[in-house]
Amino acid sequence: MSGSSSHRPSDHVDSEEITSPDIGFRGWLRWFWRQLTSMRTALFLLLLLATAAVPGSIYPQRSADPNGVTLYFSNQPDLAPWLDRFQFFDVYSSAWFSAIYILLFVSLIGCVLPRSLVHARAMVAAPPDPPKTFTRLKAKASFEGSTTTLDEAFAELKARRYRVVRDGKTVSAERGYLRETGNLVFHISLIGLLVAVAVGGGLSYSGQRVLIEGETLVNNLGSYDSFAPGTFFTKDSLTPFTLKLKKFEAVFDLQAVNVGTPTDFRASVVSRVGVNGKPKTSVIRVNEPLELPGANVYLTGNGYAPVLTFRDANGDVSFSGPVIYLPQDANYTSLGVIKVPDASPKQFGVLSFYYPTVAKLKSGALTSAFPGNVNPAITMSVYVGNLGLDNGMPTNVFSLQVHGLKQVAGGKKHPKVELTKEGQTVELPENLGTVTWDSTKRYASLDIDYNPAQLWIFLFAMLALAGLIVSLLVPRRRVWVRKISGGFEVGALAKGDDARLEQTVIDLKAKLATKVSKKVQK
Amino acid sequence: MKPVLLDVNLASVSLIFVYAAMAIYTISFLMFVFHIAQATSDKKSVRDSSSRLQRASFFVLGFGALLHGTGVTLRGISAHRVPWANMYEFSISGSFLIVLIFLTALAVKEIRVIAAFVNGFALLVLGTATTTFYVQIKTLMPALQSYWLVIHVTVAVLATAFFNIAAALAVAYLLRDWPWVTSSKSPIAVLIRRVLKAFPDSAKLERLSYRFNVVGFILWSFTLIAGAIWAERAWHRYWGWDTKEVWTFIIWTIFAGYLHANATRGWSGRRSAWLSLVGFAAILFNFTIVNLFFKGLHVYSGLK
Numbered sequence: 073m074s075g076s077s078s079h080r081p082s083d084h085v086d087s088e089e090i091t092s093p094d095i096g097f098r099g100w101l102r103w104f105w106r107q108l109t110s111m112r113t114a115l116f117l118l119l120l121l122a123t124a125a126v127p128g129s130i131y132p133q134r135s136a137d138p139n140g141v142t143l144y145f146s147n148q149p150d151l152a153p154w155l156d157r158f159q160f161f162d163v164y165s166s167a168w169f170s171a172i173y174i175l176l177f178v179s180l181i182g183c184v185l186p187r188s189l190v191h192a193r194a195m196v197a198a199p200p201d202p203p204k205t206f207t208r209l210k211a212k213a214s215f216e217g218s219t220t221t222l223d224e225a226f227a228e229l230k231a232r233r234y235r236v237v238r239d240g241k242t243v244s245a246e247r248g249y250l251r252e253t254g255n256l257v258f259h260i261s262l263i264g265l266l267v268a269v270a271v272g273g274g275l276s277y278s279g280q281r282v283l284i285e286g287e288t289l290v291n292n293l294g295s296y297d298s299f300a301p302g303t304f305f306t307k308d309s310l311t312p313f314t315l316k317l318k319k320f321e322a323v324f325d326l327q328a329v330n331v332g333t334p335t336d337f338r339a340s341v342v343s344r345v346g347v348n349g350k351p352k353t354s355v356i357r358v359n360e361p362l363e364l365p366g367a368n369v370y371l372t373g374n375g376y377a378p379v380l381t382f383r384d385a386n387g388d389v390s391f392s393g394p395v396i397y398l399p400q401d402a403n404y405t406s407l408g409v410i411k412v413p414d415a416s417p418k419q420f421g422v423l424s425f426y427y428p429t430v431a432k433l434k435s436g437a438l439t440s441a442f443p444g445n446v447n448p449a450i451t452m453s454v455y456v457g458n459l460g461l462d463n464g465m466p467t468n469v470f471s472l473q474v475h476g477l478k479q480v481a482g483g484k485k486h487p488k489v490e491l492t493k494e495g496q497t498v499e500l501p502e503n504l505g506t507v508t509w510d511s512t513k514r515y516a517s518l519d520i521d522y523n524p525a526q527l528w529i530f531l532f533a534m535l536a537l538a539g540l541i542v543s544l545l546v547p548r549r550r551v552w553v554r555k556i557s558g559g560f561e562v563g564a565l566a567k568g569d570d571a572r573l574e575q576t577v578i579d580l581k582a583k584l585a586t587k588v589s590k591k592v593q594k
Numbered sequence: 595m596k597p598v599l600l601d602v603n604l605a606s607v608s609l610i611f612v613y614a615a616m617a618i619y620t621i622s623f624l625m626f627v628f629h630i631a632q633a634t635s636d637k638k639s640v641r642d643s644s645s646r647l648q649r650a651s652f653f654v655l656g657f658g659a660l661l662h663g664t665g666v667t668l669r670g671i672s673a674h675r676v677p678w679a680n681m682y683e684f685s686i687s688g689s690f691l692i693v694l695i696f697l698t699a700l701a702v703k704e705i706r707v708i709a710a711f712v713n714g715f716a717l718l719v720l721g722t723a724t725t726t727f728y729v730q731i732k733t734l735m736p737a738l739q740s741y742w743l744v745i746h747v748t749v750a751v752l753a754t755a756f757f758n759i760a761a762a763l764a765v766a767y768l769l770r771d772w773p774w775v776t777s778s779k780s781p782i783a784v785l786i787r788r789v790l791k792a793f794p795d796s797a798k799l800e801r802l803s804y805r806f807n808v809v810g811f812i813l814w815s816f817t818l819i820a821g822a823i824w825a826e827r828a829w830h831r832y833w834g835w836d837t838k839e840v841w842t843f844i845i846w847t848i849f850a851g852y853l854h855a856n857a858t859r860g861w862s863g864r865r866s867a868w869l870s871l872v873g874f875a876a877i878l879f880n881f882t883i884v885n886l887f888f889k890g891l892h893v894y895s896g897l898k
Contacts, residue, residue: 111858118851119869122844129840129888136834140889164835278831327600329730335598337736358736359827370830519830526832533819540815544808544853568857569804 108175109182117176124172128163131155135164177266184259191252198237199246202552206563211577214561215585221560225553228583234551243553251568254542261536268532272525274304283317284377284394284515290314291367291520309522311366313349316342320374320514324444332403332443339371339516356518366522373517375399375406376426378450382412384505390415394513397426398470403440404428409472413461420504421459421472423482424452430492450509452489453482454500480504549573551580560584598733604672605731611665612686612724618658619717625651626710634788648706652697655713659693662720666690673731678747679738681885685723689716692755699759704794704802711762742824750817754877756810757849761874763803764867766793771864800863804856807870811849818842837890841880848873 107113132140141161145152159166206212225243229236234245279296281289289295291313301309323336339356343349345365356362362369377394384390390412397406410422429442430449438451457477460467467473480502481489487501497508547570553562562580566573629651632644666687670677678687696712699705734743769775770793775786793799821842826832833839852873855866884890 111854112861115851115854115858115861118847118854122847122851125840125844125847128835129837129844129884129890132889133835136836137889325733327733329602330600330732333732334735335733336739359740359742359824361827361830368830372830521830523832526826529832530823533822537812537815537819541812544812569801569808571805 105182108179109186110179111183114176114179114183117172117179121169121172121176124169125163127160128169131160131163133163134161173266177263180259181263184256184263187252188256188260191249191256194252195249199235199244199550201244202242202554202563206552206554206561209563209565211565211573212561212563213577213581214556214559215581216559217584218586221584221586222553222555224584225560225562225580228580229551229553241555245551246549247551248546248548248567250542251546251548252543254539254544254546256539258536258539258543261532261539265529265532265536268525268528272302272523272529274302275309275525276302276521276523277305277309278522279520280372280517281520282373282396282515282517283315284396285317285320285513288314288316289518289520296520309366311345311364312347313343313345313364313367315344315362315364315369315518317516317518318342318353320516322374322444322514324442334443337371337374337516339374339518341369343369356516367520368522370519370521371516372519375404375515375517376428376445376448377513377515378408378426379510379513380410381508381510382410382415382500382505383508384416385503386416387505388416390505392510394515395424396470396515397424399443401440402443404443405440409470411459411461411469411472413459415504417503418456419459419461420454420456420480421474421477422452422454423472423474424450426450445512448493448512450491451482452491452507453486454480454489454504456480456502456504547572549576551576553580553584598674600674600731600733601672602731604668608665608668608672609724609728611661611668612720615658615662615665616717616720616724618654618661619713619720622651622654622658623710623713623717625654626713630707630710630789630792634791648709651709652700655693655709656697659690659697662686662690662693662716669731673733675734676744676747678751679732679734679743680727680729681881682723682727682729684747684751684881685719685727688751688754689719689723691751692716692719692758695752695755696759702802704798705759705763707792707794708759708762708766711765712759715758715762737828740824740828742820742827746817746820746824749813749820753810753813753817754881756806756813757870757874757877760803760806760810761871763799763806764870766790767796767799767803767867768864768871770796770799800867803867803870807849807852807873811846811853814842814846814849818846837884837888838880841876841884845873845876845880848876 132138132144134141144155144161155161159168163169203209222238222241222243226236226238229243229245232247234247235249236243236245238244277300279299281296283289291310293299293307293310317339319340321336321338321340322334325331325333325335337358340353341356341362342351342353343362343364344351354362356369356371358371361371375397377396379394380391381389382391391410391414395408395410397408399406404426406426406428408422408424408426410424411419412421413419425438427438427440427449428444429440429446431439431441433439438449455472455474455477459477460473479486481487481500489498489500489507491498491507491509494509494511497506499506548567549564549570550567551562551564553560562577562584564573564577625647629644629647632640632647635641635644666677669683669686673679678684692712693716696705696709769786770790774780775783775790777783794802821839822832825834825836825839829836848869852866852869855861855869
């Protein structure tokens with residue numbers, strides 16, 4: 073600890089000036105360790121960490137915005153691979169970002185451990201003796217007292233909850249040990265936080281699933297549309313439960329200034345925990361996930377799923393069921409993809425738009441004017457040709473590669489396929505048969521997340537916050553009262569920022585002085 | 595939740611109050627500037643009369659704050675919710691809180707001199723809010739329907755207010771011994787020198803700035819934790835490196851560095867004052883550029 077009487081906070085060990093280190097490997101090692109655990113290094117690493125975090129907000133990140141990364145690759149085909157080589161699309165799991173925070177934590181541990189020992193010793197030690205003279209102290213005063221002044225000083229400081237010792241000529245007192253305790257608790261909690269985050273990340277899983285009204289999710293790997301397991305995840309981590317989406321409701325505002333703003337999304341679900349669990353009905357809303365044993369279920373998106381039936385020229389059904397349409401704008405103009413490999417005479421694929429409230433733009437193109445299902449319509453572009461589903465390669469169900477296919481309906485040049493009410497059947501061109509719009513269902517995108525360390529992360533964060541508050545707001549202060557020729561002097565020294573340092577001396581003097589000494593020092 | 599009935603007329607009344615507050619703030623700003631000129635005058639008689647002008651300026655500022663507060667409250671009533679759900683509302687509420695905290699903190703005598711700065715800043719924020727950020731009242735989208743909107747955002751605004759006052763003090767501290775200011779004969783340098791005479795000494799400025807930053811840092815830490823708790827509820831994860839989360843983290847780390855700088859030999863004083871300004875710049879960047887131009891989940895500006 074620097075015994076500086078400066079007003080600056082100095083409750084940390086100042087880094088030592090760089091001196092030429094001892095010769096030899098051990099000397100170098102010790103020098104390196106001392107540099108790593110110094111305050112200056114911690115400061116440098118903190119600023120470096122702040123700087124290193126910036127690119128992650130500029131470039132799309134795979135973890136938060138995978139589509140953005142794909143888009144970046146197609147927009148900047150030359151630059152993107154280079155950025156990728158230096159992990160600019162995975163900044164927060166990159167080698168360089170990790171290196172900085174791991175070094176920071178090593179530095180932190182190297183700093184906190186010895187300080188804990190020092191503090192443990194200080195906690196049981198007597199307050200230190202006063203400096204030889206008070207000239208360097210910022211807060212000091214002298215006054216005339218009596219034979220009982222030191223006794224009074226002792227009692228007064230004791231009453232103010234200082235730790236006090238005295239001898240014949242001096243009273244030494246110290247308070248605010250909690251400041252360093254808080255400081256250590258804060259830093260140790262950060263270590264705990266990092267461990268909890270790491271362990272939690274390893275044990276966690278996050279699965280996504282789109283459920284159409286009436287569908288049921290069974291919590292096993294095969295049920296998920298996408299699934300991100302932690303490093304220590306095993307299949308046994310999935311607790312058995314089922315979840316059925318009974319109904320999905322969305323409320324959109326109709327007031328003129330606010331038209332179309334969603335005000336509520338409600339997914340009514342029936343869950344069953346375990347093999348023979350009782351069905352339980354609950355509602356999942358955006359800020360109100362469903363908490364099941366071993367996982368939380370969150371509502372992250374929604375949309376329309378019209379039920380369509382395709383029949384070929386003979387009247388045989390080639391496709392029937394609800395189709396998930398992905399919203400493309402705030403008014404839920406939604407895009408759906410249908411692939412009909414079993415159609416005869418030839419395979420065809422459909423790119424289709426769903427407009428919950430159809431309206432015509434000036435250009436003649438259709439759009440949706442309101443996200444609610446007021447005046448819905450469906451349009452279709454039909455493509456015939458080999459859909460590429462038969463060669464065993466996995467394909468994205470939400471996209472149709474139209475390259476190599478022949479468009480036969482939709483667009484400007486081809487006959488229109490347009491459905492304007494449920495129950496309607498229209499004919500497809502080129503003898504492809506018919507399509508019927510049977511009904512419209514809604515779907516909910518659900519996120520099923522499990523992280524057993526979340527409570528620990530919360531507790532460590534709270535502990536860190538408490539430690540931080542204590543370490544920054546509790547003043548650590550030493551006070552001495554000493555007999556000198558012709559009276560007494562009182563001096564105080566703060567370790568770190570102390571708003572009440574001068575006032576402490578003034579108060580003590582007022583309490584103890586029988587008469588103000590003539591050679592009062594300011 | 596059923597859509598609540600929005601009171602568009604009341605929102606217009608709220609806007610009128612905000613405009614009125616801007617007018618009054620302009621007057622108090624000019625008064626504060628004039629006061630600094632008086633307080634640093636060479637003539638003793640002028641200096642002596644300056645404290646009366648200062649007191650009067652604070653009353654005018656207080657009146658402006660009253661109108662400002664009314665505008666903010668009416669905005670909330672007109673939409674039946676807290677008035678900070680988009681950038682316009684966040685700006686008017688945030689600047690109101692900054693003025694309010696400043697008026698409350700006037701008990702600390704030494705910070706009175708930065709009145710012109712705080713007043714000017716609030717005026718600038720209101721000007722930007724009404725001209726650039728203004729949007730009609732809207733009902734809350736589902737993601738914002740949470741009591742964490744009250745806690746998380748209020749504390750973030752409070753932290754910003756404290757960082758703002760600390761930054762003002764740091765600017766004064768840095769100007770104090772900037773060679774150009776201390777020695778140049780240019781009229782601007784002379785003017786700054788004169789203005790700085792009204793400020794407390796460097797040690798005091800540095801200490802005050804440190805204290806406001808300490809409170810700001812504690813509040814910012816809380817903002818970060820509260821945000822993580824809310825993110826777990828609304829976005830199914832407590833932390834996901836969303837652009838706003840990234841910047842909250844960057845700001846936290848800069849100020850953590852600032853606190854360490856204050857305990858590092860060679861880094862306290864000027865360098866840590868610069869860090870404090872870098873931190874505040876990051877806050878402004880986070881609120882303006884990140885809100886408007888960066889892609890992320892915190893897209894609540896309401897602007898197209």
